[in-house]
Amino acid sequence: MPVKRVDKTPMPVREPGQRAHDFEEVNAGYCFAHAMFEAERCLRCQDPVCVDGCPVRVPIAEFMHAVAANDLPKAAEILRHANPLAAICGRVCPQESQCEMNCHMTKRFGPVAIGHLERYVSDWEMAQPETDEVKEPWREEKIAIIGSGPSGLVCAGELARLGYHVTVYEALHAPGGVLRYGIPEFRLPNKILDWEIKQLERMGVEFVNNVIIGKTVTMDQLFKEYGFAAVFIGTGAGLPKFMGIPGESLNGVYSANEFLTRINLMQAFEFPRSETPLKVGKRVAVIGSGNTAMDAVRSALRLGAEHAMVVYRRSEKEMTARIEEYEHAIEEGVEMHWLTNPVEVLGEDGWVTGLKCVKMELGEPDESGRARPIPIEGSEFVFPVDNVVLSIGTRPNPLLVKSTPGLKTHSWGGLLVDERQVETSVKRVYAGGDAVTGAATVILAAGAGKRAAEAIHHDIQTEAA
Amino acid sequence: MVQIIEKRQLTPITSLYRVDAPLIAKAARAGQFVIVRVREGGERIPLTITEYDRETGLLTIVVQEVGATTRRLGELGVGDHILDMVGPLGEAPEIPSGGHIVGVGGGFGSAALLCLMKELRERGEKTTVIIGAREKSLLILADELAEVTDNLEICTDDGSAGFKGFVTERLQQMIDGSPPGYPDFVISIGPMPMMRAVEKTTAAARVPCTASLDPLMVDGTGMCGGCRVTVGGEVKFACVDGPFFDAHTVDFDEAVARSKMYVKEEQKAADCQRSAHEEEAA
Numbered sequence: 155m156p157v158k159r160v161d162k163t164p165m166p167v168r169e170p171g172q173r174a175h176d177f178e179e180v181n182a183g184y185c186f187a188h189a190m191f192e193a194e195r196c197l198r199c200q201d202p203v204c205v206d207g208c209p210v211r212v213p214i215a216e217f218m219h220a221v222a223a224n225d226l227p228k229a230a231e232i233l234r235h236a237n238p239l240a241a242i243c244g245r246v247c248p249q250e251s252q253c254e255m256n257c258h259m260t261k262r263f264g265p266v267a268i269g270h271l272e273r274y275v276s277d278w279e280m281a282q283p284e285t286d287e288v289k290e291p292w293r294e295e296k297i298a299i300i301g302s303g304p305s306g307l308v309c310a311g312e313l314a315r316l317g318y319h320v321t322v323y324e325a326l327h328a329p330g331g332v333l334r335y336g337i338p339e340f341r342l343p344n345k346i347l348d349w350e351i352k353q354l355e356r357m358g359v360e361f362v363n364n365v366i367i368g369k370t371v372t373m374d375q376l377f378k379e380y381g382f383a384a385v386f387i388g389t390g391a392g393l394p395k396f397m398g399i400p401g402e403s404l405n406g407v408y409s410a411n412e413f414l415t416r417i418n419l420m421q422a423f424e425f426p427r428s429e430t431p432l433k434v435g436k437r438v439a440v441i442g443s444g445n446t447a448m449d450a451v452r453s454a455l456r457l458g459a460e461h462a463m464v465v466y467r468r469s470e471k472e473m474t475a476r477i478e479e480y481e482h483a484i485e486e487g488v489e490m491h492w493l494t495n496p497v498e499v500l501g502e503d504g505w506v507t508g509l510k511c512v513k514m515e516l517g518e519p520d521e522s523g524r525a526r527p528i529p530i531e532g533s534e535f536v537f538p539v540d541n542v543v544l545s546i547g548t549r550p551n552p553l554l555v556k557s558t559p560g561l562k563t564h565s566w567g568g569l570l571v572d573e574r575q576v577e578t579s580v581k582r583v584y585a586g587g588d589a590v591t592g593a594a595t596v597i598l599a600a601g602a603g604k605r606a607a608e609a610i611h612h613d614i615q616t617e618a619a
Numbered sequence: 620m621v622q623i624i625e626k627r628q629l630t631p632i633t634s635l636y637r638v639d640a641p642l643i644a645k646a647a648r649a650g651q652f653v654i655v656r657v658r659e660g661g662e663r664i665p666l667t668i669t670e671y672d673r674e675t676g677l678l679t680i681v682v683q684e685v686g687a688t689t690r691r692l693g694e695l696g697v698g699d700h701i702l703d704m705v706g707p708l709g710e711a712p713e714i715p716s717g718g719h720i721v722g723v724g725g726g727f728g729s730a731a732l733l734c735l736m737k738e739l740r741e742r743g744e745k746t747t748v749i750i751g752a753r754e755k756s757l758l759i760l761a762d763e764l765a766e767v768t769d770n771l772e773i774c775t776d777d778g779s780a781g782f783k784g785f786v787t788e789r790l791q792q793m794i795d796g797s798p799p800g801y802p803d804f805v806i807s808i809g810p811m812p813m814m815r816a817v818e819k820t821t822a823a824a825r826v827p828c829t830a831s832l833d834p835l836m837v838d839g840t841g842m843c844g845g846c847r848v849t850v851g852g853e854v855k856f857a858c859v860d861g862p863f864f865d866a867h868t869v870d871f872d873e874a875v876a877r878s879k880m881y882v883k884e885e886q887k888a889a890d891c892q893r894s895a896h897e898e899e900a901a
């Protein structure tokens with residue numbers, strides 16, 4: 155087969171001037187010709203370093219081969235077997251630091267567009283006619299999943315496939331975790347998440363929303379009253395951090411979680427037709443540089459901000475967002491202020507009027523190995539702003555831990571797990587995703603869910619034997 | 620979905636609902652709350668648990684119609700469903716034993732006191748309840764409260780029932796020695812200005828006081844930080860750390876300012892709802 159030694163096929167996108175004003179998806183997706191062409195760029199390497207970069211080890215060369223041969227059903231099957239959330243990961247994985255980073259094509263022509271092709275194949279799969287067939291669990295054991303983020307969804311799917319009765323409990327009124335309340339529709343349309351959840355329902359997984367384990371029902375009840383044989387905790391790391399600088403309680407200051415939840419979960423962009431309001435002024439400063447910060451600042455633009463800016467104390471090099479989101483943000487007109495550290499939110503009559511910052515310079519590397527930012531004396535200045543959105547990190551929610559005796563955590567709140575990286579300090583209670591690692595990625599959470607499902611199956615079967 | 624089993628109109632704008640929510644009723648403690656969403660696209664709003672019955676699985680809430688969501692709730696009747704209800708949320712307050720415990724309630728706060736007073740009675744505490752309203756017809760749940768407290772003190776601004784004056788004036792009299800006597804601990808639940816006044820009154824006399832704060836909320840699980848309040852110089856999330864806080868350390872100025880964040884938008888939502896209704900009617 156002729157291998158195409160040419161540059162990576164660019165993803166078709168909607169024009170920045172148009173897309174920056176609505177919540178429709180930015181990326182339009184490959185067409186058939188793009189996909190066939192791109193799949194043929196893959197060298198089918200003997201040492202597929204791309205696979206080493208993928209946390210769930212998608213067999214990328216085989217997948218590419220199936221796409222290039224226009225055998226999409228096979229490609230979809232390969233993908234789904236390795237990664238049950240492919241339609242989502244194709245869109246949101248930081249490919250540039252995972253599978254695509256080491257691709258042998260990267261240096262000269264740019265990597266094979268692994269993510270874009272995963273998306274293409276998954277979108278094709280979603281467009282196929284569905285049967286209404288629902289699978290019934292065939293084993294006796296019931297498993298409870300706490301939290302419906304990617305770790306919980308994948309764990310549920312794997313266990314259902316193995317024949318278990320699976321019930322997913324979610325605290326909010328809709329399932330999906332960060333995929334629902336955090337990542338905006340212009341990156342990950344809700345209909346994709348809905349489709350994934352429907353597939354799980356068709357596999358017999360039961361979803362119960364509006365139940366907080368630790369509040370509505372305790373862990374103890376799950377075992378003793380409900381008779382679950384095992385429990386998986388995928389409660390994420392959803393607790394927002396604040397900076398502790400003066401003025402953070404002024405009106406107009408939001409955590410990124412609140413800002414994005416009002417938009418994504420509560421649909422504030424349709425206010426007043428939907429009834430949850432959000433105050434977005436003409437000038438919005440978002441503090442931080444991760445995916446969450448980019449999502450917040452681009453959402454602010456879409457809600458009418460004329461100046462939407464990112465303020466970050468380190469430099470562009472230390473930014474943690476996906477490169478695609480960063481580039482899209484710049485195209486859409488987001489202003490980036492690097493080496494700038496907020497020291498105070500200024501206000502009048504209870505409302506935000508400005509963000510006082512100090513300029514930074516980079517010094518020696520710190521514990522994280524990144525250059526330590528040091529304030530430049532006398533460099534204070536003020537951005538006039540109407541909103542400040544804090545996106546400086548999150549930590550695991552202590553709700554469940556507080557009400558579950560024996561469930562041990564690290565001092566920063568992450569759940570302690572065994573050497574298999576799945577079982578907690580409580581027998582038959584497993585955990586994965588951000589609740590264990592702290593804020594990380596969708597695919598790491600998905601991988602943890604899969605690993606936990608395998609361990610649960612193994613432990614239950616060895617005990618039964 | 621949660622079904623409404625019973626509804627009672629308490630005042631022209633306040634209704635009591637008994638709903639079928641067995642999981643919440645089983646886990647509830649006095650002082651906790653639920654978050655409800657009435658319809659698709661609707662807001663999530665917090666409401667205090669007024670009563671729970673672990674046997675029947677029924678949960679009682681009392682709702683005062685003040686804006687779009689509470690009015691929509693007001694339109695629902697027996698047999699109708701509330702789209703979503705999650706809880707119980709927040710922590711039950713710690714109320715020291717022994718001594719004379721006085722609950723002060725205004726607005727829907729009287730309903731919130733009912734559950735607490737019942738629990739205190741079961742604990743064998745000596746209690747008094749002071750409830751207030753502008754006039755007699757706006758008082759709620761007086762009979763029910765009378766059954767669970769040793770003394771029920773009613774205050775109305777116009778004197779149409781009980782003491783003529785504010786709840787804080789009556790509280791001050793008790794602090795000054797008038798029967799039923801000096802309060803050793805005060806629980807304050809009601810509109811922010813009332814809680815603030817109760818705080819001032821008790822602070823002057825050095826009476827410990829807990830207040831149930833009602834900031835704006837979204838998720839109720841500690842995820843958004845929208846409900847943050849400053850207490851003793853520290854930022855707390857009312858939905859998980861509260862809603863009860865030592866009133867003497869609460870930054871009420873900030874809490875009041877934050878509660879006004881969406882005044883304009885709330886008006887817009889109410890107008891939008893009204894015009895939708897008019898269209899339907901036409």
Ligand SMILES: Cc1cc2nc3c(=O)[nH]c(=O)nc-3n(C[C@H](O)[C@H](O)[C@H](O)COP(=O)(O)OP(=O)(O)OC[C@H]3O[C@@H](n4cnc5c(N)ncnc54)[C@H](O)[C@@H]3O)c2cc1C
Nearest residue numbers: 301303304305325331332367390445587588594595596599
């Ligand atoms: C705005 C934003 C953008 C992001 N963008 C990207 C990206 O582009 N690429 C990427 O790879 N990663 C991204 N991430 C990170 C990624 O979304 C997370 O790492 C991932 O979602 C973690 O999954 P999880 O399964 O651990 O839990 P979560 O997705 O956090 O879900 C946890 C769920 O559990 C529920 N829950 C919590 N406690 C309880 C309880 N006691 N009872 C019942 N339910 C409970 C919560 O309500 C929540 O729905 C982003 C994160 C954010 C916030």
Ligand SMILES: Cc1cc2nc3c(=O)[nH]c(=O)nc-3n(C[C@H](O)[C@H](O)[C@H](O)COP(=O)(O)OP(=O)(O)OC[C@H]3O[C@@H](n4cnc5c(N)ncnc54)[C@H](O)[C@@H]3O)c2cc1C
Nearest residue numbers: 664665666667681682683685686687688689727833834885
């Ligand atoms: C922990 C907690 C417990 C509560 N318990 C009850 C209860 O048992 N019964 C009850 O009727 N209400 C209770 N509330 C208040 C209730 O949540 C609000 O009245 C409701 O959110 C208003 O929604 P709305 O859309 O109808 O009105 P909106 O349009 O949102 O608001 C209309 C008006 O009400 C005011 N308002 C909005 N939110 C609040 C609030 N949280 N507290 C006080 N005033 C507010 C606004 O400033 C505005 O003037 C409680 C609030 C909290 C935080």
Ligand code: SF4
Nearest residue numbers: 208212243247252253
């Ligand atoms: S799952 Fe993510 S990391 Fe793995 S191959 Fe797909 S896009 Fe790459």
Ligand code: SF4
Nearest residue numbers: 196197199204257258
């Ligand atoms: S490293 Fe790149 S070219 Fe080689 S198999 Fe993987 S995707 Fe294909």
Ligand code: FES
Nearest residue numbers: 839841843844858
């Ligand atoms: S309501 Fe969101 S943290 Fe309290």
